[in-house]
Amino acid sequence: MSIGTQLRRAIGRIGDIVFPPVCLGCGELAGSHGGLCGSCWSRLRAIEAPVCDVLGTPLAYDAGKGVLSADAIANPPPFAKARSAVVYDDMARAMVHRLKYKDRTDLAKVMARWMMRAGGDVIGACDAIVPVPLHRRRLLTRRYNQAAELARALAPLAGLTYLPAALYRTRATRQQVGLGTQARADNVRGAFSVSAHGRSQITGRSVLLVDDVYTTGATVKSASRALLKAGADHVYVLTFARVAPGAS
Incomplete structure (x- = not known):
């Protein structure tokens, strides 16, 4: 030695x-x-196959490749596919809370590694990675964006270009916690836009949109529409955790 x-x-x-x-x-x-x-x-409950090919929600049994859940068929999202690493239960909630509110940004690297394993099929289809942004007033209060910390940690693992400023919030929205499905959608409708420089960065490219938790999907759907409107080829979504169907 x-x-x-x-x-x-x-x-x-x-x-x-x-x-x-x-x-x-x-x-x-x-x-x-x-x-x-x-x-x-x-x-900690990892989300593993079988899952809905579009929404990434766990399925009760394996019906073959490319199977869609009833929700994905009835309400097709604007994004191409979504994946999450774990179910948002007590343990995942504790980790997200520490990252989000307790200055535990060191957790982002660990969580990103789990997201990397869970999102292999969507990561491979993407060219760049964009975090769901906070409004500037909330960012001043919180001092950092947990989605940006996850995306920053994930970018070198995935080999994707990190675009932290491509997407921004056009207005301050209410916190989604406690809101129902329709209220969540109304709250974030039209709340995102792509900067002029960001438009040149994403046009014709497939984008990986990153957030901490997927609940009803209202936030990432609104953000995906803004990215697609600005010229993104496709949008894929990757979160650390997702709320189990029926638990939101």
Whole structure:
């Protein structure tokens, strides 16, 4: 073993003593940095096949490739496909809350790796990555955009061009929490636009739109329409978590 390797390992052991690895879910001591303890891992529900080919919602049984859910057939979205890494239950909600409100931007790198695994089929179809933006007033209050943190971490993993300023909010909207399906859609209708420079960046390209949680899809549908209107070829959606059908 080289002296350099021995030195790096020694520094790593000292670092673990000063900053011991903790679980990203509960905050208790864990076996390694950037992971979950066994209890929290068992409570995180990954979304795996079979899923609706368009909406990415879990299906009860595998009916073959390209199967669509009833919702996708009845209400076709403006985006081409959507995928999510995990179900938005207690554990996923805790992680999103820490990223969003507790300055835990370090979680974005871990969450992005899970999104990378879940979104392989949509990532491969895209040229650029765009986060769902916050309105500038909310950004000043929160200081950072959790969707942008996820997109920034995901871009180098996916090999996509990161376009943080291509899409912006034209007006401040109410928070979606607590609103019904129609109220959510009304709240974000026409709330997004593409900047002049962003238009030149996305025209004729397939765009990966990134957000933290997919609930009813109102936000990403509105954002997708703005991107398509501005000249994007296709829009694909990737979120860390999604609310289970019927739970919104």
